[in-house]
Amino acid sequence: MTELPKTFDPATIESRWYAHWEDNGLFRPERPNAEPWTIVNPPPNVTGSLHIGHALDNTLQDILTRHARLKGKDALWVVGTDHAGIATQMVVERQMAAAGEKRTDLTREAFVDKVWQWKAESGGQITRQLRRLGCSMDWANERFTMDEGFSKAVLKVFVDLHARGLLYRDKRLVNWDPGLGTAISDLEVETREVQGRFWHLRYPLADGSGHIAVATTRPETMLADMAIAVHPEDDRYRALVGQQVRLPITGRLIPIVADEHADPALGSGAVKITPGHDFNDFEVGRRAGIEARDMLNMLDAQARVVQTADGLIPEEFLGFTTAEARAAVVARLKAEGVLIAQVDKDGVAHDAEARTIQTPYGDRSGVVIEPWLTDQWYVDAATLAKPAIEAVRSGKIRIVPKTWEKTFFNWMENIQPWCVSRQLWWGHRIPAWFAEDGRIFVAESAEEAQAKAGEGVLLIQDPDVLDTWFSSALWPFATMGWPENDDPTLGGRYPNDVLISGFDILFFWDARMMMQGIEFMDDVPFRTLYLHGLVRAADGAKMSKSKGNTVDPLGLIDAYGADALRFFMAAMESQGRDIKMDEKRVEGYRNFATKLWNASRFAQANGIGGSTTLEPPAATLAVNKWIVAETVQAVQSVDLALADYRFDAAANAIYQFVWSRFCDWYLELIKGAIDDETKAVAGWVLDQILVLLHPFMPFITEELWHALAPRQHALIVGHWPMADARALDPTAVAQIGRAIELIETVRGARAELNVPPGARIALHTGAGSVPSDIAPYVERLARVTLTAGEAHGARAPVLWGAETFALALEGVIDLDAERQRLEKSLAAAEKERDGLAGRLNNPSFVERAKPEAVEKARADHAEKSADAERFAAALARLG
Incomplete structure (x- = not known):
């Protein structure tokens, strides 16, 4: 037994134990005959650093992995990083720019070599940070989406999908980032509210009989208009369908078409259609019979105006940025008299009306994203989605929480072709x-x-190179050696047991793994998909660097230890609901760790060490039978919670058992009476606590495990407790439960009546009595002397089940002064309670105040109501 220091210091034990686990291969111990259990991590970008979302995601995965390992399974947590095409290329190009170099100064091959050199020198930051969090990953077999074996899988999948007719080249609109010069995914687009304007234009009918009015936030794109759409049931335009209008500036004729995209209730009910520069317009154009190859594209890769296929854009606009083109086009439209003036509420006419516009920006480049018509490679996602949909419907894949199924089905049943090509140099060519x-x-x-x-x-x-989501979609099987390993189960590792993911990548990654896994492995990639929420700022706002409300998990680890941060994440994770960051709670779980540390020091000081048996020791004393039963019930609660992926319920069950039942009650009950039986039971219970808590708090539990006794193995490869119902003794549980109930009742009465903590007073039992086997506990822990018969003089009633006892108060407190104090406190609490009730009953406050202000008022009202009830009860005790 190693004597524990007085102070719990996480920093001194974390690096030591992590190195021990990793150096001794304990993250993947040799268990050739054990049941396989597999999970893969969502591979973080090789450029990344640990953020609070990573901390949540990886903590949950580690809890399940450590739990499976303790259950004796051959637990494998596959680890690796994603090559992150855009992000990595940007990092290296910024380094080159700082040295006065450009990517195009090099050959493609030379640039790629430079990226590999950067990865070797700087690409492992996040993997080092995951170690600090305590992640028990299989580092010995770490993968990278650009390593040789994985790259072979990527090429095979591309070629096979093409051969099966599920991958093809097509001309369609994409999200084009002019700053990066590449197509990007929806996930890389962030929408911002921008103050813009709404222009109303007259397009003259070709026969000169009148005009049709349209409105647009992008007048510059009218140079590439190809139609005007009206709703087929809009009587105002029914007779015009099939006619033509003459475009201002260019003079080009375009048709009026009927399409349900046009909303008769919005504006004039007619909309300009620019299929080469708007996703909705692209579909309208296709429905109108315009082939993609014939759609006009008036922008180049840098979003500057170029001549269209019809050659009618005036030279004065060529080379303009979209902003420059907008100003020039509006000036020409105004000169031609086709702008419809907009009159504001003060009767002043303007060229356009002010409008807040949802504008897409590249999350990395920061420039406006353009829908751009270009040739790209596409996957037939609609065909691949069907088996994935059926897998979820049939239960082969269980989505937790189940509420996400509706969103999953809606998106998958309306899925669009998946653009998988990117205009980069770094990635899978x-x-x-x-x-x-x-x-x-x-x-x-x-x-x-x-x-x-x-x-x-x-x-x-x-x-071009492939979208990184294309390669990461193969993660569950390409990391296992496919296609070289042609075993359909990849050695029992496919499908994975569970995948843990943020809900925000359900479609970008999770769904695509389902599609590719079923297509190439003929089975689902995982049996359960657990979707967790976001970690938000304390006020509920989404974290972002621009808001300055992000939280550094490494800073929290420095301040409170990895165990405290991990336990916070687990305790707050409630089946996909967002988590509000609360540093005070992280600090509270550090205090929880300290409580366990001090309990272990108490055990050491009293000759209590580690247990020598997995089974509970024989017990004759009621208090020992009671704690054994409480332990078994805690194991049952944690088992049920983890089976149902209720991380919060599992963490809460452990917390309540350790803090309340073991530390606050059992150790207090046995003080001064620690015989050999009690030492054995207490040591066994402490061992069970360390094993139960290990998946959540691995560092402190491993330290205490070895400090309490010489061990033949590390805790990380220990044995999960068995919830053996035979160890339950209902009589002992009821007996000690009654003692605790009486002690708590007396303590509550003493606190309400301001009885000095150190004062020992008489508790008169009247006609009743306290059983002799629990009487010593009551007298010691409630600081009372049990006295038969009725109390005389000042006294306060104490209800214990059907019996009424009385605390003798004569000479202990000043009854009049205490009564006055309680009356004053009651009046103040009632006043505040009623004032808050008035605010909450005022619809104006509830509807107009900030949500956090209303939430605080409700919490304050509940607190003051409880205070009033407590003071009233104390007054009633005084009579």
Whole structure:
């Protein structure tokens, strides 16, 4: 037994124990005959650093992994990082810019070599930070989405999908980032509210009989308009469908088409259609019979105006940015008299009306995203989605919480083609080669492509790379050695047991793993998908660097220890609900760890060490039978909670058992009477606590495990407790429960009546009595002397079940002064309670005040109501 220091200092034990676990291979111990259990981490960007969302996600995964390992399973937590095409290329290009260099100064190959060099030198920051959090990942087999084996899987999937007709090249609109010069995913687009304007334009009918009015926030795109849409049931325009209008400035004729996209209730009911620069317009254009190849594109890759296919854009606009083009186009429209003036509430006419516009920006470049018509590679997501939908409907994949199923089905049943190509140099180069005659050859290597094309055919490889979500969709099986390993279960590791993910990547990653897993492995990639919420700021706002309300998890670890942060995450994670960051609660769980530390020091000081048996020791004393039963019930509660992915319920069950039942009651009840039986029972219970708590607080539990006794194995590979109902003794549980109830009642009465804590007073039992086997506990812990018969003089009633006892107060407190104090406190509490009730009953306050102000008023009202009840009860005791 190693004597514990007086002070619990997390920093001194965390690095030591993590190094011990990793160096000794304890994250993946040799268990060849054990039941396999597998989880894969959402691979963080290789450029990343640990943020509070990572801390939540990885804490939950580690809890399940450590729990499975303690259950004796061959637990594997697959770890790796994502090559993060855009983010990594940006990091390296910024480094080059600082040195006065540009990416284009190098060949593609030389630039990629520079990125690999950066990864070797700087790409492991987040993996080091995950170690600080205590993540028990299989570092010995760490993967990277650009490593050789994984890259082979990516190429095979691309080629096979193409061969099966599920991957193709097409001309469609994409989210185009002019700053980065690449298509990006929806996840990389952030919408901002921008103060803009709404212009109303007259488009003259081609026959000169009148005009049709449209409104737009982007007048510059009218240069590429290809139609005007009206609702087919809008009587105002029914006769105009099929006619043409003449575009101002260019003079080009475009048709009026009927389409339900036009809303008769909005504006004039007619909308301009620019299929090359708006996602909705693209679909309207296709429904109107306009082929994508014929849609007009008036912008280049830098979002500057270029000549369209029809050659009618005036030269004065060419080369303009969209902002410059907007100003110039509006000036021309005004000069031509086609702007419809807008009159404000004061009767003043303006060229346009002010309007708040939801505008897409690139989350990395910070520039406005353009819907841009370009040739890209697409996956037929609608076909791949069908088996995934069926897997969730049939229960082969369980989504927790179940409420996310509706969102999942809605998105998957309306899924669009998935653009998988990106215009970058860093990433998996698309395995497609172009011939001069327009033919495309898809193959896993240049040699295979040349063989398909034939000798003498000049081939040039597609310069684009694959979207990183394409490669990460293969994570559950490509990390296991597929396609080299053709075992359909990959050695019992496929499908994974569970996936833990933020709900925000349900479609970008989780759903795509379902699609690719079922397509290539003929089985679901995981049996359970657990979706957790976001960690928000204390006021409920979404965290962002621009708001300055982000929280550094490493700072919290420095201040309170990894165990405290982990326990906070688990205790606050309630089936996908968002978590409000509360540093005070993290500090509270540090205090919880300190409480356990001090309890272990008490045990050491009283000859209590680690247990030598998995089974509970034989017990004859009621207090020992009671704590054994409480332990078994705690194990049952934690088992049930983890089986149902109720991390909060599991953490709360452990917390209440450790703090209340073991530390506050059992250790107090046994003080001064610690015989050999009690030492054995207390040591066994403490061991069970350490094992139960280990998945949540791995560092302190491992330290205490070894401090309490010489051990043959580390706690991380210990044995999970068995919830053996045979250890329950209802008689002992009831007996000690009655003692605790009486002690709490007396303590409450003493506190209400301001009885000095150190004063020992008489508790008269009247016609009743306290059983002799619990009487010593009551007298010692309630600081009373049990006295038969009725009390005389000043006294306060104490109700204990059906019996009424009395605390003798004569000479202990000043009854008149106490009564006055309680009356004054009651009046003050009632006044505050009633004032708060008045505010909460005022609809104006509830509707107009900030939500956090209303929430605080409700909490304050509940607190003052409880205070009033407590003071009233104390007055009633005094009579």
